Structures are given as C-alpha cells and as structure tokens.
Amino acid sequence: MFCLPQRCARQLLREPLQRGSLPLFLTPAFSPSRAQCFSTTSPMQSRVGGAAISVPPEVSLNLIDIPKSLTRTRGKDVPKFTAQIKGPKGEMSLTIPSFLDVNYDAANQKATLSVLDAEEPHQRAMWGTTRALLQNHIIGVSEGHICVLSMVGVGYRATIESKATTVTPSYPGQQFVSLKVGFSHPIELGIPEGVHASTPQPTRILLESVNKRLVTQFAAEIREWRRPEPYKGKGIFVNGETIKLKAKKIK
Structure with a gap:
C-alpha cells in the first residue's frame, strides 16, 4: 500500500504553479487534501478472541480466585483468577490476565472471553492468545x-x-x-x-x-x-x- 506524503504533494503543487506548467485539470489531484492511501478496503481486525469455545460434557471448567500473597509477576498486570480444566485425559490450569473475563454457560456448554478495553493493542492481542490457549487445554483434557x-x-x-x-x-x-x-x-x-x-x-x-x-x-x-x-x-x-x-x- 503506497501513500503520497503531504510534504511531497505540496512541493509538487508549488513548483509547477511557479513555472506555470501545471494544467488546471491536474490541480485537484495534487491538492494536499487529496493526499491519501491508494486503498479501498477498510482495515480489518482479528475476531478470534470473541468466538465462543465449545466445552464437552465430560469436561469441567472452574474459575478459582488467586490470593494476592501468591501472585508473583514481573509485569504490571496482576492476574486475579485461574481457569481449572478437568477431563478424562487429565487436568490443566491457565492463569487469566486481569483485563480478561471468562463467562462460562454450563447449560449451553459454551465459554466466551471478554476484554476490558478492546482498543488497547496489548489487551486485544492477549484476548485472542488466551482464548486459543484455553481451547487447547480443553481439547487436551478431552481428546489429547x-x-x-x-x-x-x-x-x-x-x-x-x-x-x-x-x-x-x-x-x-x-x-x-x-x-x-x-x-x-x-x-x-x-x-x-x-x-x-x-x-x-x-x-x-x-x-x-x-x-x-x-x-x-x-x-x-x-x-x-x-x-x-x-x-x-x-x-x-x-x-x-x-x-x-x-x-x-x-x-
């Protein structure tokens, strides 16, 4: 995707006008307000994090709070709870970041993840990553x-x-x-x-x-x-x- 810098557009507009060699029909094209990217598609973002996860009937998903005394992290984020997954193949656990929330519907056997601020790049990136890790754990304890x-x-x-x-x-x-x-x-x-x-x-x-x-x-x-x-x-x-x-x- 190629973009015409606004400074170059102004220079191209100024120099030909000083020499009087720029045709009138090209003036709108070289106007600074027309300097834009040559693309007609809008930017799309991933929707992996918002997709629901199917939980098999033989798998149990529990959210356990983490005591503050046991929380040790090097970053700024302090996780609040852990997802504990049990199945016929074994048991696994996944620490959920503090800006993510797991909603588990036991009746429909569906689990969804929601993020605190979808516009934050780090939170949006971890949204899809955490969702993929949780799905891998569910598949692992049920099928392997x-x-x-x-x-x-x-x-x-x-x-x-x-x-x-x-x-x-x-x-x-x-x-x-x-x-x-x-x-x-x-x-x-x-x-x-x-x-x-x-x-x-x-x-x-x-x-x-x-x-x-x-x-x-x-x-x-x-x-x-x-x-x-x-x-x-x-x-x-x-x-x-x-x-x-x-x-x-x-x-």
Whole structure:
C-alpha cells in the first residue's frame, strides 16, 4: 500500500504553479487534501478472541480466585483468577490476565472471553492468545494432542528405551527415544514428563500428551537432528509435513 506524503504533494503543487506548467485539470489531484492511501478496503481486525469455545460434557471448567500473597509477576498486570480444566485425559490450569473475563454457560456448554478495553493493542492481542490457549487445554483434557513423526532415509529408525547410556534420567521411570539417523554416535532424548511416546513402526514416532506445548516442543527437538533437506527428501517430518524438492546442483 503506497501513500503520497503531504510534504511531497505540496512541493509538487508549488513548483509547477511557479513555472506555470501545471494544467488546471491536474490541480485537484495534487491538492494536499487529496493526499491519501491508494486503498479501498477498510482495515480489518482479528475476531478470534470473541468466538465462543465449545466445552464437552465430560469436561469441567472452574474459575478459582488467586490470593494476592501468591501472585508473583514481573509485569504490571496482576492476574486475579485461574481457569481449572478437568477431563478424562487429565487436568490443566491457565492463569487469566486481569483485563480478561471468562463467562462460562454450563447449560449451553459454551465459554466466551471478554476484554476490558478492546482498543488497547496489548489487551486485544492477549484476548485472542488466551482464548486459543484455553481451547487447547480443553481439547487436551478431552481428546489429547498428537504429533506423528515420519523418518525418511536409508537406515533411519527409532526405538523407545527404558535406559540410556548418554543421558541421565530427570525423573523416576523416564523413558528415552533412541534415534538412528546416520550419526556414528547414539542419539538418546529423554521423554518429558507428561508425554507418552511409542513407535508403531520403526520409522514412525507417535507422541501423545495433554499439553500441546510440551508435545510440539519435543517433536521439534527430535526434528532438529535431521531436518528435511530439499535435494533427496530425507529427514524427519512432523504431522504430514511436505517439502518441495530442488534440482541437483551441477557445477
């Protein structure tokens, strides 16, 4: 989108008029009052925060007040309550900012979020972010989040081991993902607490968790060991990821 600065418009209007070379029919076009953006569409803002969230019948949503003595934040905002979500898969909680309000209609199984000042950029940004986090928690405790990693390459495979030789367990009973992706040394990654990993096939890794952030972060850590490359199509692909192949470099 291109805008004609008002100073340039005045200069273009002043100089030709001094020389007497500007035609009369071009005078309104170069008038300072006509300097505007060449766009006919009005700016649109996101409406994600105002959308209602469907809460399944087996999920319970409770709002719990936070005591002032337990509130510790580095920013100016001091949260007042926490949303506690319970479901068949587990339990999660989400701290709600003070400028947001959660309205839960138990009869219709709908939850909506309202913001104190919709014109404030920070509040409007956190409006949609908090709504997305709350929806992810509800889906996690009712259905769970899944990441499927596909390993493409000769000899690429993965196994789930109960012990590791290069990594020490961070909690009792921790399991490890052992990767064989072309390195001479063993690659062992500790499975985070709250994430369940399995290998239905030697070249497939299935990650399940209630927390979407945990499962996607661990999938990204596994992918970093063999990121998909565009010449042979080898690598570790996450959730049906595709890559456009390039032509071979010829010197």
